[in-house]
Amino acid sequence: MNKKIKNELTDKLFECILSMETVEECYQLFEDLCTINEIQAIAQRMEVAAMLDAKRTYVEIAEKTGASTATISRVNRCLHYGTDGYKLAIDRVKAKKEKEDSE
Structure with missing residues (x-):
């Protein structure tokens, strides 16, 4: 922390x-x-993290999200060397979706 x-x-x-x-x-x-731009930036980072977790390429991520390679790289660094916050959120959303899909 x-x-x-x-x-x-x-x-x-x-x-x-x-x-x-x-x-x-x-x-x-x-x-x-937050401002609209701040919310959009946070949402973009979460989508970048989810796409990196799904093993998408930087090119695919940049095309889909509009994120710069610097942003993608920063998120990727957090995924590998950060506090696992992105991973925790991604895994919980996946688990919730899987549970809903199975009901």
């Missing part, structure tokens, strides 16, 4: 995010909290 961001205010922010119960509630919070 990055000690540069870990503090009481950040804890409260994450508690607020975790309190959201639906995607619609997340939209409400993030539209108030």
Whole structure:
């Protein structure tokens, strides 16, 4: 965990995010909290991470997401050497989708 961001205010922010119960509630919070460009940048990084996890090439990822190779490289570095946050989120979304598909 990055000690540069870990503090009481950040804890409260994450508690607020975790309190959201639906995607619609997340939209409400993030539209108030972030600019449209910030939300789009975060969403783009998550898609880049999912595509890297699925073994897509940088060219495919850049074409689909519009992400720069610098962004793709940064996300890839986080996937391999980061705190596993991307991987945790990707795996949980996959598991949820698989569960829903099997019901």
